[in-house]
Amino acid sequence: xxxxPHTEDDIREMLDAIGVGEIEQLFDEIPADLKxxxxxxxxxxxxxxxxxxxxxxxxxxxxxxxxxxxxGAYEHHIPAAVWEITTRGEFYSAYTPYQAxxxxxxxxxxxxxxxxxxxxxxxxxxxASLYDGASAMAEAALMAVRANRGSKSARILVxxxxxxxxxxxxxxxxxxxxxxxxxxxxCPDSGVTLPAALAEWxxxxxxxxxxxxxxxxxGYEDVAALTDWAHARGALVIAVVNPVSLALLTPPxxxxxxxxxxxxxxxxxxxxxxxxxxxxxxxLCCRQPLVRQMPGRIVGRTVDLDGRAGFTxxxxxxxxHIRRSKATSNICTNQGLMVTAAxxxxxxxxxxxxxxxxxxxxxxxAELAGQLESLEGVQRVFSGPFFHESVLRLDCPVEPVLExxxxxxxxxxxxxxxDYPELGNALLVCATETRTASDIESYFQALxxxxxxxxxx
Amino acid sequence: xxxxxxxxxxxxxxxxxRHEDDGTITVGITDHAQDALGDLVFVETPEAGAEVKAxxxxxxxxxxxxxxxxxxxxxGEVITGNEExxxxxxxxxxxxxxxxxxxxxxxxxxxxxxALLDAKAYEETLED
Numbered sequence: 001x002x003x004x005p006h007t008e009d010d011i012r013e014m015l016d017a018i019g020v021g022e023i024e025q026l027f028d029e030i031p032a033d034l035k036x037x038x039x040x041x042x043x044x045x046x047x048x049x050x051x052x053x054x055x056x057x058x059x060x061x062x063x064x065x066x067x068x069x070x071x072g073a074y075e076h077h078i079p080a081a082v083w084e085i086t087t088r089g090e091f092y093s094a095y096t097p098y099q100a101x102x103x104x105x106x107x108x109x110x111x112x113x114x115x116x117x118x119x120x121x122x123x124x125x126x127x128a129s130l131y132d133g134a135s136a137m138a139e140a141a142l143m144a145v146r147a148n149r150g151s152k153s154a155r156i157l158v159x160x161x162x163x164x165x166x167x168x169x170x171x172x173x174x175x176x177x178x179x180x181x182x183x184x185x186x187c188p189d190s191g192v193t194l195p196a197a198l199a200e201w202x203x204x205x206x207x208x209x210x211x212x213x214x215x216x217x218x219g220y221e222d223v224a225a226l227t228d229w230a231h232a233r234g235a236l237v238i239a240v241v242n243p244v245s246l247a248l249l250t251p252p253x254x255x256x257x258x259x260x261x262x263x264x265x266x267x268x269x270x271x272x273x274x275x276x277x278x279x280x281x282x283x284l285c286c287r288q289p290l291v292r293q294m295p296g297r298i299v300g301r302t303v304d305l306d307g308r309a310g311f312t313x314x315x316x317x318x319x320x321h322i323r324r325s326k327a328t329s330n331i332c333t334n335q336g337l338m339v340t341a342a343x344x345x346x347x348x349x350x351x352x353x354x355x356x357x358x359x360x361x362x363x364x365x366a367e368l369a370g371q372l373e374s375l376e377g378v379q380r381v382f383s384g385p386f387f388h389e390s391v392l393r394l395d396c397p398v399e400p401v402l403e404x405x406x407x408x409x410x411x412x413x414x415x416x417x418x419d420y421p422e423l424g425n426a427l428l429v430c431a432t433e434t435r436t437a438s439d440i441e442s443y444f445q446a447l448x449x450x451x452x453x454x455x456x457x
Numbered sequence: 458x459x460x461x462x463x464x465x466x467x468x469x470x471x472x473x474x475r476h477e478d479d480g481t482i483t484v485g486i487t488d489h490a491q492d493a494l495g496d497l498v499f500v501e502t503p504e505a506g507a508e509v510k511a512x513x514x515x516x517x518x519x520x521x522x523x524x525x526x527x528x529x530x531x532x533g534e535v536i537t538g539n540e541e542x543x544x545x546x547x548x549x550x551x552x553x554x555x556x557x558x559x560x561x562x563x564x565x566x567x568x569x570x571x572a573l574l575d576a577k578a579y580e581e582t583l584e585d
Contacts, residue, residue, distance in 0.1 A: 317519045317520065322522075322523050322524065
């Protein structure tokens with residue numbers, strides 16, 4: 001396909017045809033005070049040689065650090081084949097081609113991805129991806145409001161144990177569209193959402209309840225009781241889940257009596273390397289009756305006139321190119337390349353491989369938390385089991401400790417004091433399958449030294 | 458040539474309505490509309506009790522080609538949507554003025570119907 005931008009003459013001809021002098025005039029309806037004339041803080045352009053050097057220098061800063069941070073993005077082993085295959089020319093496009101059915105390979109890959117995500121979540125349908133876990137939760141909330149026609153309140157209950165970044169993003173995206181996000185407190189002893197905490201809304205019109213499993217603290221919510229509470233009141237249930245954990249935990253489709261209605265989350269743990277905020281990808285799955293309110297694209301398997309199997313975009317009628325401003329969303333395939341990697345990653349690991357990864361994460365984090373809490377001045381904050389993250393409380397401020405650990409080559413965890421000041425000097429730690437016994441020992445020694453020195457000083 | 462029964466009223470946005478003996482109004486989309494949309498695959502009817510305003514979108518018809526809003530021709534309250542359409546959207550293609558009806562509305566006391574078209578006027582809009 002030739003990619004030739006319009007020439008000056010082309011543009012002049014088009015403007016003349018519609019009787020407009022300059023392109024700028026097309027944007028006259030935007031008030032002048034809303035227009036940004038220049039971008040502040042953007043440095044001057046660099047040439048390729050200079051930018052390569054800058055990036056190498058920046059990348060070197062990340063080298064050699066042992067990572068114990070989770071909090072929504074996780075370091076997992078990615079088989080070399082994943083990105084070798086993903087970056088082949090046939091796949092190396094971040095977007096569905098506009099003539100989608102001409103690219104049967106891309107469509108088949110998305111179809112396989114959807115099939116695997118539906119199997120992992122225990123739900124009927126999956127879309128072809130969203131931007132990230134946070135925007136997926138916002139889309140799920142908007143979808144719940146469209147789908148739950150028995151509820152008039154647009155009230156979405158969000159426990160404090162849901163990733164704080166997700167809660168902020170959901171408010172940014174959906175808060176101005178009439179959705180009311182209300183916060184459910186957690187139990188200070190167990191770090192999970194007690195069904196009793198929902199009593200305040202027992203008689204209220206609730207559109208949907210969000211449940212994150214495992215929750216942001218790594219703990220396990222009583223998903224069955226919470227799901228049943230919501231369904232008994234006509235509220236939908238939005239599950240926010242880690243796809244790796246689903247290899248071991250009850251899938252959202254089987255929560256409680258009738259299962260969660262929508263499941264969403266961050267797909268990064270499935271073969272996407274850690275990078276400053278992305279590109280990652282969001283996933284979103286739902287039960288069949290809600291499919292027409294699901295944002296994004298769906299690939300279906302069909303047969304052509306001669307009876308040969310083929311793949312096609314399906315249920316497109318509510319997408320933006322047809323429904324314009326009334327589309328269910330402006331979301332399409334979004335993170336096609338990330339989804340390609342995730343699909344290859346999942347197919348290489350298989351169900352058993354993913355379960356072994358999840359089990360290794362659980363073991364390593366249990367070992368890490370167990371060792372660290374044996375140190376003087378370190379204690380676990382919450383009782384109860386946890387998946388691959390745990391909250392520790394230190395007897396001194398967290399930030400200087402993390403800085404001292406970083407100087408020793410250890411990224412020691414996520415400082416919770418900004419999002420959860422009530423927890424005091426709380427630190428969220430994570431050890432995935434990539435952390436060895438000696439890595440954990442290194443962290444133990446380093447933290448022991450840092451805490452001892454802070455006491456001397 | 459599409460079928461335009463002379464005993465019904467019409468809107469420019471291709472809804473029809475019939476005044477029933479009990480004072481309620483039955484609403485659907487015209488033969489012309491169903492033909493233009495093609496095979497319908499899904500119809501989203503309004504909830505009973507919903508307040509509707511004339512010209513306001515209150516149902517969605519989705520075909521293999523497009524999803525389109527259906528606008529209420531009058532102010533009023535929805536008595537019921539046609540639940541048969543949930544499982545048999547093709548009723549709307551096969552019998553747009555009969556079994557393919559979309560909703561029944563109890564019109565507001567002051568509901569304005571003078572802007573509605575008769576069959577002849579509606580037929581003229583199709584010729585434009």
